[in-house]
Amino acid sequence: MKAIVISIVFYVAVFVQCAEAQRLIERGWILNPMESVAYQPEDYERRWFTQVGGWGSFGSYALGGDRDHHWHQQLAAFAEIYRHGNKWSVAITSQIEFIANDDNDVNFSPRAIFWEEGVMVTRRQNGLYLQFGYYHRCKHDIDNLRIGEERTSVFGSAMAAIILPVKIRERSRATFALRYDHYTITWEKRTPAQFWDAGPNWEDLTGSLMLNADWSANRRTVNMHLNGYAMGTMLRNETLFNGMLRAEIGRTTAAGDLRFGIHAERLGDSGIPVRPAPATLIGIGVRIMAPGSII
Secondary structure (H helix, E strand, O other), X not given: OHHHHHHHHHHHHHHHOOOOOOOOHHHHOOEOHHHOOOOOOOOOOEEEEEEEXXXXXEEEEEEEOOOOOOEEEEEEEEEEEEEEOOOEEXXXXXEEEEEEEOOOOOOOEEEEEEXXXXXXXXXXXXXXXXXXXXXXXXXXEOOOOOOOOEEEEEEEEEEEEEEEEEEXXXXXXXXXXXXXXXXXXXXXXXXXXXXXXXXXXXHHEEEEEEEEEEEEEEOOOOEEXXXXXXEEEEEOOOXXXXXXXXXXXXXXXXXXXXXXXXXXXXXXXXXXXXXXXXXXXXXXXXXXXXXXXXX
């Protein structure tokens, strides 16, 4: 099993070197309400509005950013609206990703916000989890009057995923997730319009396939985590890639799972500049999340 985990992480790192695709907020997370430590029902118990959870992060791209990326923040929440024992879960979620650069006198200038909301159904089946649902997403610029450019995107997808948790040792485990998104809504607007022909264009999205991998080890004083993702995105005439590798340490507290870490990510199109451009980012930051349900 160790060899499998090492191989997955290796391939994620390889994808980082050749990544080009669209930006999903949940690309660095695995959400599974049925793994929550806060709510563990009986096998055949049926209840409505059973639990809520959330997660968030804040950090800097001071180690490696670009003209658009200097600060990053993510905030999100989910609510489980129906639960059937350890068999079925229905949940809704809403997430935002906020990006700021350092182009003002306080070195903090809001640049863009990505927003998404979705509904997901999770089914436990023979030691793994099956998920399906729908996500609606949009991206908007912030404080862009001075630069005179704007790029707005709206895209939604039906998704299906498989989540496989693997226990390695008593205090160590790995989780893998394979997810496919089929895009049903794709819309983009660029101002000035002269940049319209610059690719890639998110109106050409057809589908994406993403692999997430997470390894965690719990020690007496600290928890260690190594995780990342690799994603291939299918457009009408080409297939492109994204990827990230992240290392974290932290502890599980009464407030949630607290982690400090560093990550490297490659975005072929960050979704921000009106002339699409890749971004190679190295960030540091802190994350806090509901234990178990968020990885």
